[in-house]
Amino acid sequence: MSFLTIEDVTYSYRGKNPVLHNVNWGMNKGEFHCLIGKSGCGKTTLLKLAAGLLQTDKGRIHLEGSEVVKPSPDCGFVFQSPTLLEWKTVMDNVLLPISLKRKLTEEDRTQALELLELVGLASFSDRYPLQLSGGQQSRAAIVRALVQRPSLLFMDEPFAALDAITRDELQDDLLRMCRRYNMTVLFITHDISEAVYLADMVGVMSEGEMVYQSKVELEQPRRMEMRYDSYFNELCYTLRQVMGGKPS
């Protein structure tokens, strides 16, 4: 039995044309899956359904055997924009998930600082989000999602607004943390090479349907050179063709 199962899910916004059509997907614990597709293909909707932020019209979504009807405290979500609260320091932002549930302890702070250290933000912990660069804001948002040690992490194009070099660095940071905490990740992107670099499994969505899926046979941990080897590029090319349009 897989960790997260999506069965025959159909969804439409306010009874209009369905955004998703009988989508199926399964993930095992500890896997990193990427879903790619053009804008408007329904990938973000699928992610929100899986996270419990939306309810399915038809079909079921199970997380560890129990049906997802509302956001689970065991899941983290990283949004397209960093969604940090501008009036709180980086540290308070990172601790937000905990402070909403109970009183903070000294241990929480040490733990948060450790996580910030992993992404090189420890010295920025008492700064405010607007005083950070875009990449640093994204890192802080990821740390916030990880502070509760979720078993499943949903990510909705978190690096889309970053420059290429920063994006590469963040991808490595993310992979390192996932390995460290043995996390399961469902990651949405429109960037094919990002998907191939990050994922164990890539799914392609088009017009509300899952049209293709492929395992990525690259060894762990990923290294920068892999982005330029032939297997990587062939896989990117295949996925590009599946996504349609003229390959460029």
Add this chain to the structure above:
Amino acid sequence: MNKMPLFSFLLLILLLGIWEMAAGTMSELVLPAPSVIGSALWEGMVSGYFTPHIIRTASEVLLGLLFGGGLGFFIGILMGEVTFLRKLLSPYIIASQAVPKLALAPLFILWFGFGMTSKVVITALVCFFPLLENTITAIRSSDKQKQELFRMLGASRLQTLVHLKIPAGLPGILAGLRVSVVLAVVGAVVGEFIGGSQGLGALIIASQGMMDTPLMFATIILLTGMGIILYLVISLFEKRWTKAYKKEN
């Protein structure tokens, strides 16, 4: 650019000079000279003549702000949060916005008497609407992704309000408060015009009766000062709130 405050100050001196000269050619009853007004103001302050009036008007303004602004803020939050309430009440809010609220002052004097209550009610009514509208808008315009984040974190409605919607909307809410503060002074003064023997508004009417134009000008200066102080207090608070997290530059 640093010299601009100096230029503004020089302009004030220039205008006062022109006024002083113009006043020399006219009766004091029509246009008293700045020097005459200044001495009237000084004497009134030193002798303590103004003190009870200032206290009276200031307390009307502050109480009115507290009740009117507080209620506006509270109802604004309710209407921003509860769609049913907003849809139910918004026609009434729009209708009552159109009522010239100061025109109700005589009615409130009739209802609440010549004491302080009627002035506080008028002031509160004037302060209520700017805060109400700005609060509704501020509460409703908080970022959708951040709201989803709070849902994801399992935050209750109250937590989302306290930790997200109110702090995120604070700049808008404070802008409403700034408008309210200035209107509050107007509300209190108009209330005192109509009925009352104490307060700076009553003093203006009294000085008109006594044909003491310098006193009238001195009172107006006091009222202006009061408005400026209140406005500055709010601006200061606004700056401190936003400056903390703005980009360093």
